[in-house]
Each structure stands twice: as structure tokens, then as C-alpha cells.
Amino acid sequence: MFGALLFIIATSVLPCQGVSDGSYMLTMSRYMEVGKPQKICMTLYNQTLVDVYYTMQSGNKRYFFQIQKYRKGKGGCIDVTVPAYAAGTRNRLSISIVEPTGKFIDRSHDFVPSSPLRVTYIHSDKPIYKPGQLVRFRIMTVDSDLMPDLGKISLVRVITPTDVIMKQWRDIDNDKGIVTLEFQLAAEPLLGDWVILWRRAVIREEPRLK
Structure with missing residues (x-):
């Protein structure tokens, strides 16, 4: 028994x-x-x-x-x-x-419990850009249930291949779960991989654009 x-x-x-x-x-x-x-x-x-x-x-x-x-x-x-x-x-x-x-x-x-699970997607409208074009991109973060994270984005930076900050946004409202931003390339921009840096609190990601 x-x-x-x-x-x-x-x-x-x-x-x-x-x-x-x-x-x-x-x-x-x-x-x-x-x-x-x-x-x-x-x-x-x-x-x-x-x-x-x-x-x-x-x-x-x-x-x-x-x-x-x-x-x-x-x-x-x-x-x-x-x-x-x-x-x-x-x-x-x-x-x-x-x-x-x-x-x-x-x-x-x-x-052993884990910290809050978040995945951020940064998607640009084109894979490669030419001089003078407008760059549009979206930022969306989802949690472990694939629900959008509505937390404010504290910082977004566009960084050139020489590590110069070309564009910057701070304290972006994210009440819809997705943020759309854009910036204009110069007629003769630096060639190479550009970085879009995204930060919320201590979380940070650095996708690259060409």
C-alpha cells in the first residue's frame, strides 16, 4: 500500500x-x-x-x-x-x-527562475539603403506569452560605422506596443554597417543596417 x-x-x-x-x-x-x-x-x-x-x-x-x-x-x-x-x-x-x-x-x-523574458524585433523597410534614401524602421517587444510589451523605450540611437551618433530619440511612448521611427540619409553617407541601438532600462540591443 x-x-x-x-x-x-x-x-x-x-x-x-x-x-x-x-x-x-x-x-x-x-x-x-x-x-x-x-x-x-x-x-x-x-x-x-x-x-x-x-x-x-x-x-x-x-x-x-x-x-x-x-x-x-x-x-x-x-x-x-x-x-x-x-x-x-x-x-x-x-x-x-x-x-x-x-x-x-x-x-x-x-x-532557478529566470528574469522576465522579452524578445525585441527591429525591422527596417529595406535590407540595404542607397545615399539620400529615407530609412524607416519599427521596434516591437513581446513577452514570453507573445504579448506586446507596452513599456516606454528610454533610448533609440542610430550610430554610423565610425561610432558617431547620427540620430537619437529619448523616452518614446509605446502605448500601442509598436514604435515606428525614421531618419534621412545624407547624399554621401558613410558606407558600411550602421547600428540601431535600442534600450529599455538596462536591456539593450544593437541590430545593424547596411
């Missing part, structure tokens, strides 16, 4: 032996992202009534504790937000499952 607690993290399955009849399955994302609500779900098998104690901590600092009472064998999910200071450090999720008989299962899982 035994139960089992399964941790499923993306495609990984970690079985653990329990202490009584029935079993449990815990699912969570392999890539926990700080500052973003994420779900941890418990599924019950051959169990009708259990209390589950969830604890999450970074080092010795506990930042999450919740007691969930599951009835009628349905299980359920909780929402967890990992704080920003926990990014890049080893965190621990601890689970205590208490059954009606008083027997319990204690299990834990270590993980």
Missing part, C-alpha cells in the same frame, strides 16, 4: 513514493519567470480529501506559503509569483500533503 507524488516540470517526470493508498501529480513550468503569475497544479488519483501545504523560498527567505484543501478528488491549481530578487538563484518548492488519516508526504523541488 503506497501513494505516489509525481512532479511534472514541462516534459520531466519525477516520481516519489508516498505512504498510503492513492497518488498525486504536481505540474509546474520548467521555466519559472519572476514577476509573472504562474500556475502550479495538483491532480489527485484515488484520493478524495487532502490538505496541501505549499512553500516557496529563495535561500533562507520564504516568499510564498499557502494551504489548499482539496475535496472530492478534484485537485486544483494555485497562482504563484516569484519575486524579482529570486531570479538566477536556486529556489525551492516544498510540498506537504496531509491525508485524513494524519499520514503525510513531504517532497521538494529545486529550480
